[in-house]
Amino acid sequence: EAIKQQKAQVGQEAVQYIEDGMVVGIGSGSTMWYMVEALGQRVKEGLNIVGVPTSKATRKHANELGIPLKTVDEVDRIDLTIDGADQIDQHYQGIKGGGASHLMEKIVATNSTKNMWIVDESKMVTAFNYPIPVEVIPYGSTQLERRLDRLDLQPQLRKNAAGEFVTTDSNNYIIDLYLDPLDDPKELAHILDPLVGVVEHGLFLDMVNTIIVQHANGPEVINV
Ligand code: DER
Numbered sequence: 001e002a003i004k005q006q007k008a009q010v011g012q013e014a015v016q017y018i019e020d021g022m023v024v025g026i027g028s029g030s031t032m033w034y035m036v037e038a039l040g041q042r043v044k045e046g047l048n049i050v051g052v053p054t055s056k057a058t059r060k061h062a063n064e065l066g067i068p069l070k071t072v073d074e075v076d077r078i079d080l081t082i083d084g085a086d087q088i089d090q091h092y093q094g095i096k097g098g099g100a101s102h103l104m105e106k107i108v109a110t111n112s113t114k115n116m117w118i119v120d121e122s123k124m125v126t127a128f129n130y131p132i133p134v135e136v137i138p139y140g141s142t143q144l145e146r147r148l149d150r151l152d153l154q155p156q157l158r159k160n161a162a163g164e165f166v167t168t169d170s171n172n173y174i175i176d177l178y179l180d181p182l183d184d185p186k187e188l189a190h191i192l193d194p195l196v197g198v199v200e201h202g203l204f205l206d207m208v209n210t211i212i213v214q215h216a217n218g219p220e221v222i223n224v
Contacts, residue, residue, distance in 0.1 A: 027083025
């Protein structure tokens with residue numbers, strides 16, 4: 001309940017960074033849900049922005065609130081992208097994709113002038129101990145899982161409650177790597193990047209400019 005409150009607070013806090021005329025990347029997840037609600041309110045009050053959503057769920061939510069939207073390919077720039085994160089380590093590297101949206105989130109993030117992550121304080125860690133999501137092409141994904149297992153990366157194809165493979169908005173699967181702790185995220189990225197069948201992993205390295213961490217006694221703004 002305290003965490004939920006921090007998510008709501010940081011979501012509302014982040015909207016203050018959105019200025020008239022901006023093209024804004026809109027991330028996904030339960031923290032961003034509150035940001036989108038607050039942004040919808042500001043748009044109703046006359047704020048003039050264009051949003052670029054990073055998932056079908058965010059598109060639907062923002063659309064319902066009357067936020068003008070374009071796709072990443074329809075805009076000439078994205079001024080600021082605001083998104084949640086699953087964990088952030090002491091070097092301000094991030095893991096994303098717990099919600100299976102990291103492929104689109106990373107595409108929007110890498111096309112943004114500035115990136116902001118908004119998190120409750122439970123997401124800040126000294127070393128990562130959250131499964132690293134890897135979006136993979138369904139074809140050959142069980143072979144890829146075996147290959148990752150031979151590399152000792154503790155892979156598990158993600159399944160839903162009904163036991164079916166989770167599919168992303170791009171109709172791919174997710175393999176989570178249960179590495180605890182993960183000491184060297186850059187080394188892992190270098191292992192994953194060239195693997196055939198890997199579309200994109202959830203390590204967001206050297207990507208964030210501003211982090212807002214919500215504590216019980218208020219927000220902490222970190223400029224990276
Ligand atoms: O999956 C994702 O990348 C989401 O953005 C995630 O990182 C944050 O989700 P949460 O706000 O629901 O924890």
